[in-house]
Amino acid sequence: MPLSDWPAGERPRERLFSLGAAALSDSELLAIVFGRGVRGSTSVDIARACLINFGNLRTLLHSPPRVLLEQHGMGPARVATLIAATEIVRRSLSEKLERGSPMLKPRDTEAFLQAHLRDKPHEVFCCLMLDNRHRIIEFCELFRGTIDGASVHAREVVKLALATNAAAVIFAHNHPSGVAEPSSADERITRKLQRALALVDIRVLDHFVVGDGNTVSFAARGLL
DSSP states (O other): OOOSSSSSSHHHHHHHHHGGGGOHHHHHHHHHHHHHTTTBHHHHHHHHHHHHHSHHHHHHHTSOHOOOOOOOOHHHHHHHHHHHHOOOOHHHHHGEEEEEOOOOOOOHHHHHHHHHHHHHHSOOEEEEOOOTTTBBBEEEEOOOOSSSTTTSHHHHHHHHHHHHTOSSSEEEEEEETTTOOOOOHHHHHHHHHHHHHHHTTTTEEEEEOOSSSSSSHHHHHOOO
């Protein structure tokens, strides 16, 4: 039965307008993004099948196009729409921390870092360069791979901080395992970088470890 024949109170679009987006299920929201169905399947059917096949919404949204195209009812136009919607959300989070924005809301910083680092398949060490009023100068991805004393070079961090005329920095890196708990290596690296930057009068304000949906702040833990 096509969605147009469903009772108005059961159609995803009508439910969104009457109840708000938060009241809809993942499959209903996806159905609205997908638009029309295909022969023999409504957009809700396609959405439910995708969620079953991928296990959850996050896995679906971060799957490569070639995998999405293998799903029933998922043609190029629908896959492109899904990828574009995901990118719009990521960019909306990034806009909260544009160049020149003051670092006044830790939650905005955490949301920004989650958007950029949460789904990386490998560890990435990043730095937010700040001026003397703690406004953003630049966000930089510095190192990739296993984050340890051998892969994070203090000289390169100091060099970049001086080049951007930073007065303070915030470090961040992700744990692909999903566990945001800082390791002893994380603490050693932070202390090493803090000592190196102190020699050129640049402060380390925080170091965030990004996991699967949660973020740990060194400053909040008293580790800085």
